Amino acid sequence: MKQQYSLKGARNVFAAAVSAAALLALFVLSYEARLTFPDVREYERSIVTLDRHGDILNVQLSGDDEWCIPVSLDKMGAWTALVAVQLEDKRFYEHRGVDLVAICRSFFYNLKSGKVVSGASTITTQLIRIADPQPRTYAAKFSEFWRAMRLESKMSKSEILELYLNRAPFGGNIRGIEAASRIYFDKSAQFLSLSESALLISILRAPSRYRPDRHAEEATALRDRSLALLHEREQITEAAFEIAHSEVPNSRRYFLPKHAAMACAHAANAKPTTRVRSTISSPLQRMLEKNMERALTVYPLQITGAAIIADNTSGEVLAYVGNGRLGTGLPGSEVDCGDAMRSPGSTLKPFIYAAAFERGLLTPASLLADTPLAFHGSAPRNFDLSYRGPVSARTALASSLNAPAVRVLRRLGYAQAIEVLRRFGFANIERESGYYRDALVLGGCEVTLVELASAYRTLAQGGIYTPLTWTLDPEKPKRIAISQAASYLTLDILEDTGRLIPLYRDVFAEEKRKVAFKTGTSHGLRDAWCVGVAGTYTVAVWLGVPEGKGSERLVGLQTAAPIVMQIFRELPNPQSASFEIPKEVFERTVCAISGMLLTRNCLQLTRDIAIRDVSSLALCDMHQNIEGKIVTIWPPEIASWSRNRSENISPLSSIKITKPLPRSRYRLEMGKEHLSIYLAAEGPLPHHWFLDGKFLSTDRNGSGIYIDVPRGHHLVSVLSGEQTDRTSFEVLDVSRQKKDTPIMGVLD
Numbered sequence: 001m002k003q004q005y006s007l008k009g010a011r012n013v014f015a016a017a018v019s020a021a022a023l024l025a026l027f028v029l030s031y032e033a034r035l036t037f038p039d040v041r042e043y044e045r046s047i048v049t050l051d052r053h054g055d056i057l058n059v060q061l062s063g064d065d066e067w068c069i070p071v072s073l074d075k076m077g078a079w080t081a082l083v084a085v086q087l088e089d090k091r092f093y094e095h096r097g098v099d100l101v102a103i104c105r106s107f108f109y110n111l112k113s114g115k116v117v118s119g120a121s122t123i124t125t126q127l128i129r130i131a132d133p134q135p136r137t138y139a140a141k142f143s144e145f146w147r148a149m150r151l152e153s154k155m156s157k158s159e160i161l162e163l164y165l166n167r168a169p170f171g172g173n174i175r176g177i178e179a180a181s182r183i184y185f186d187k188s189a190q191f192l193s194l195s196e197s198a199l200l201i202s203i204l205r206a207p208s209r210y211r212p213d214r215h216a217e218e219a220t221a222l223r224d225r226s227l228a229l230l231h232e233r234e235q236i237t238e239a240a241f242e243i244a245h246s247e248v249p250n251s252r253r254y255f256l257p258k259h260a261a262m263a264c265a266h267a268a269n270a271k272p273t274t275r276v277r278s279t280i281s282s283p284l285q286r287m288l289e290k291n292m293e294r295a296l297t298v299y300p301l302q303i304t305g306a307a308i309i310a311d312n313t314s315g316e317v318l319a320y321v322g323n324g325r326l327g328t329g330l331p332g333s334e335v336d337c338g339d340a341m342r343s344p345g346s347t348l349k350p351f352i353y354a355a356a357f358e359r360g361l362l363t364p365a366s367l368l369a370d371t372p373l374a375f376h377g378s379a380p381r382n383f384d385l386s387y388r389g390p391v392s393a394r395t396a397l398a399s400s401l402n403a404p405a406v407r408v409l410r411r412l413g414y415a416q417a418i419e420v421l422r423r424f425g426f427a428n429i430e431r432e433s434g435y436y437r438d439a440l441v442l443g444g445c446e447v448t449l450v451e452l453a454s455a456y457r458t459l460a461q462g463g464i465y466t467p468l469t470w471t472l473d474p475e476k477p478k479r480i481a482i483s484q485a486a487s488y489l490t491l492d493i494l495e496d497t498g499r500l501i502p503l504y505r506d507v508f509a510e511e512k513r514k515v516a517f518k519t520g521t522s523h524g525l526r527d528a529w530c531v532g533v534a535g536t537y538t539v540a541v542w543l544g545v546p547e548g549k550g551s552e553r554l555v556g557l558q559t560a561a562p563i564v565m566q567i568f569r570e571l572p573n574p575q576s577a578s579f580e581i582p583k584e585v586f587e588r589t590v591c592a593i594s595g596m597l598l599t600r601n602c603l604q605l606t607r608d609i610a611i612r613d614v615s616s617l618a619l620c621d622m623h624q625n626i627e628g629k630i631v632t633i634w635p636p637e638i639a640s641w642s643r644n645r646s647e648n649i650s651p652l653s654s655i656k657i658t659k660p661l662p663r664s665r666y667r668l669e670m671g672k673e674h675l676s677i678y679l680a681a682e683g684p685l686p687h688h689w690f691l692d693g694k695f696l697s698t699d700r701n702g703s704g705i706y707i708d709v710p711r712g713h714h715l716v717s718v719l720s721g722e723q724t725d726r727t728s729f730e731v732l733d734v735s736r737q738k739k740d741t742p743i744m745g746v747l748d
Helices: 007-032 080-088 099-111 123-131 138-152 157-167 177-185 194-205 216-232 238-246 261-270 283-296 349-358 391-398 402-412 414-423 433-441 448-461 486-495 502-510 556-570 636-644
Strands: 048-050 056-059 274-275 304-311 317-321 367-370 389-392 516-521 527-536 537-544 586-589 603-610 621-628 630-631 655-658 664-667 673-684 685-692 693-697 705-710 711-721 725-732
Touching: 048 261, 056 261, 080 123, 080 138, 080 157, 080 194, 080 216, 123 138, 138 157, 157 177, 157 367, 177 194, 194 216, 194 238, 216 238, 274 317, 283 304, 283 317, 283 414, 283 556, 304 448, 304 603, 304 705, 349 391, 349 414, 349 433, 349 448, 349 486, 367 391, 367 402, 367 636, 389 391, 389 636, 391 402, 391 655, 391 705, 402 414, 402 433, 402 630, 402 685, 414 433, 448 486, 448 516, 448 537, 486 586, 486 630, 516 556, 527 556, 586 673, 655 711, 655 725, 664 673, 673 693, 673 711, 685 705, 693 705
Parallel strands: 048 274, 664 725
Antiparallel strands: 048 056, 304 317, 304 537, 367 389, 516 527, 527 537, 586 603, 621 630, 655 673, 673 705, 685 693, 685 711, 711 725
């Protein structure tokens, strides 16, 4: 029977014939054409951040709000390329962008059916269409053919196939084989099985219609037909076909990784590309997140925290939590508190002391006055609201005493102090010295947690500053912030773990572990800080309210320090402070009261560490022989303090109990009968210790002793020669106290 053509069918046949003729003309003239084609290499990609081992930490939507994770062709699995060519364009490696055989077949199919039923697209023309979508017209089709041939003259087949598989749509806002593999199968494309590859390539025919998470049965049926076609074409064996056919495809949608979001943001800012290799260690990141989450459970929801772990040798950030409440939806939970400017409290004191050590103004044994002094109309008070009179620089820094720190700052000079702090990387201290004055050393400026970690890491590196880095192999400018000798003297003081609350103090003593650390509490109890250095790591923690509100819970030694110490306990390999003694540092015997070199009038002596050719060699002038009697001439600031208190300061008071503090209160743990208390004193050796009038032990090297103390009020005293000191403290039974009874006897 003679075929009858409708008018519309005749037009379609005519159009198909014209298409074929035009195509032949274009094929001949393709290399002479001067028309342009889109840059297929330029497209929006997701920002992918990898950890230091190359595993994906975090993926963000592309600029087109799509998930697109480009990978190289060799990372798309063993089957993907083969399946894509066989199902999408089986003569891909034979044609030059346009498949003439397919065009002829399409022409006759369209002629026979009376309408367009086949478009003869190739992988190359599909890539052109993805890069530059056009209305589906014959003119657009001719343009695709021409540009496909031009593209094949400029790029290899592998490059074209790789670009196509990275840009092809796989349903919804999923673009590219890697994103599709991770979202549909929760794995990288390099691990796709034959069955999974066949399913993903098959759904390219109609991504919305065959999405496996929404249309699992249709997708599976289509996969089966594709597998049968591959077997029919002898591209896979019978055994491979049977195994692939028996697999049950996954029908759920997975989420792309969203780990360490704030750490990844720092890495992306440091290296603005779409694929960032960060310095983050996933195991340490998980450990840090777990510790911060656990620590915050005991605090009100408005209090959050930030923490960082840095490698001392490389300066790489190994783990970072910018906000422990991230993802909770609470006010301020999206703020990166680790990068926010906050008052540092006492955490800058070590750098001021280090500068004074470097300039020969002090040594750890130098005498300082912990007495009132004028401070803009008021006097800086210590955290426990008391003064101690004459103290050494070691005691003043370890106990974070405020008045001595201000005196050291004034002796150093405001301008010189700011210069030193800026060398340590505190870029936010921008104003002139006249603006900060004494407040500089007491928290009257702004720093970030990242800056603090970097600065303390600088001390651990012997005073060599390099900024912390978030990506592997960045450029690392170096500068000398402070001398190695001054760094060592400072860290030697900060190793006093006797300042810790009993739990960690006893654990660290048992484990023979030391951490050089400093805590800080800002004015108004708005910020609680702790930074610790030991072994190969620096750990810093901040707790506070993002809006800047104060809380009586925010005390550095009680809140931030325990978190830092627990993190050190969980770091790989036992980490303990062990810093190389610089050749410039040496031990010497000095006057136990003044800290200066001995004269015949000095009756008590102690050991000190100093810097060769830097530290002062002045002889002690505090002890004078007047008419055959040795008299101690105290500095005016100490003598006047004594007169105001109606007390006389004599060499008898040159031995000083530093632990526990006067009128300290400790809580006895539930079920315990005794509490371990650390006793320490500063002054001439040996130290003979007494508790409630009974002899305890003799400390011959000044390292202090631990004793078990029952509940109740106690009086502790120490004797050295004819010199003595005493103080009182109380051990409370936790079962008889309110839950929020503060643990006293701790310094910030």
